[in-house]
Amino acid sequence: MNSRQRDQLATLVFYSIAAGITALLFGLIGYMLYQGFPKLTLDFLTSPSSSFKAGGGIGSQLFNSFYILVLTMLFTIPLGLGGGIYMAEYARDNKLTSTIRTCIEVLASLPSIVIGMFGLLVFVNLTGWGYTMIGGALALTVFNLPVMVRVCEDALRSVPREQKEASLALGLTHWHSIKTVLLPAAFPGILTGAILASGRVFGEAASLLFTAGITTPTLDFGNWNPFDSVSPLNIFRPAETLAVHIWSVNTQGLIPDVRAVADGSAAVLILAVLVFNLLARWIGSLLHKKITAQA
């Protein structure tokens, strides 16, 4: 075999690996969407789930998923930004920094069920809150924070050094340069990363099982007083999310249409995650265009 043939063979091998992965992915998503598609009616998406009878929906779970995501991001983004700015701009190259970096990496690779157990210990028992939305959001923050710190740090580091020097050489202070030059330049990267992380959070189940719980009280969607126990906005109530719902109907559902509900929920979940990913790409390229084309 000469070198040209070897080259062709390598090309062939890599193409077929890529094709295999793509086919697998499309097959999986296609199958799930195909299975779940018949369930995707407005009624299914908006009505509350039922415990025993067929025909329940996923209305509260869908709402919980989005609400808990918003809460999580509310905690994660400022903390992640702070950590990312520290790591990219202030941390010196020393032992302490490398220790912090190792901690972040370990935290990022922690199995989410472990985070769930930690959440149970701290946000459920220690605080005495029981299973709550806020407990779930805090557990998800622990789950998501290392990723967010990484995203912010990387985005800031990828801003060309010249930009920072330009700003400093004009007599701007370090912090003002970060605020007015580095962060705006890093914004597209941070936003894209945040949206991708949102997709991950949206689909997360294990760390919520023992924190936000696997039940949802009957919600009154006409009551928007966050302190009322039947209000959807109440953060101190159990909140089963969509991903958790898939797990719970499958393992302990007593309804006759378990399969259909699970398929429908899975399809919704996959679609949501897909939308998050596409949104991240779309907004990312839009911002990139806007920044490179005109101010």
Place this chain on the structure above:
Amino acid sequence: MLSMTMEKVKQATLPKEKEVREGSSLLARKQALTFEDVNIYYGTHQAVKNVSFSIPERAITALIGPSGCGKSTFLRSINRMNDTIAGARSTGVIQYDDVNLLGQEINTAALRKEIGMVFQKPNLFAKSIYQNMIHALKFHGITGKDELMYTVEECLRKAALWEEVKDRLHQSALSLSGGQQQRLCIARALALKPNILLLDEPCSALDPISNSKIEDLMIELKEEFTILIVTHNMHQASRISDQTAFFLDGILVEYSETNQLFTNPLKKETEDYITGRFG
């Protein structure tokens, strides 16, 4: 405004006795900067070795020398840009009025407002031409619309750019040509009304026409500012500068009037370099 920041720079350091150790003709003018035993290290590597000389006010001083001889490092120590590089360290004294710029207590932001810098590659912000001009002004407390506009026009005119951009001030600065971008960088630095302007090979990426525009510009600007320019272009140095410093391996080999250095160098290394025998 200006004198206020000057005060800030001064307050930060103790006065130090001035010491000028220059060749005769250079002594006649007031010195803008005096370097005494300046050493600069990157970790253990020493990039600038025992440099002592001084540069006069309102004149152009050129720094020449082969690649890697420490010109940029030296220039960047003046406005303390080397502070941003981990492991970089400077010793010695850079006397500016009555402060030592290398002092630990120097307020670097105030210092950089008075000693502006233009880099080799244009480094505009991804904003409009107008926003690039006023970005630092606003930080330094100039916020009046009229005052800002006045300064923008004044400095763009000084940088010989006004006619070319006056109708597109709110378009992206990145849509300008390379030469225009570099002149905008100069205008942006001028807007802070610095006393000294440091330029690190500002023309190396430019075509001959932009190049000569910037050279003309600098000759005009030296009426008002002290200019220190690093250049690889020997013709440029001889055309525009009043005195020239030749660096080799971090050492200041020769410093004298530009005419003299190019026609009658004292050191053999200088002669070899300017006649193109190495570097």
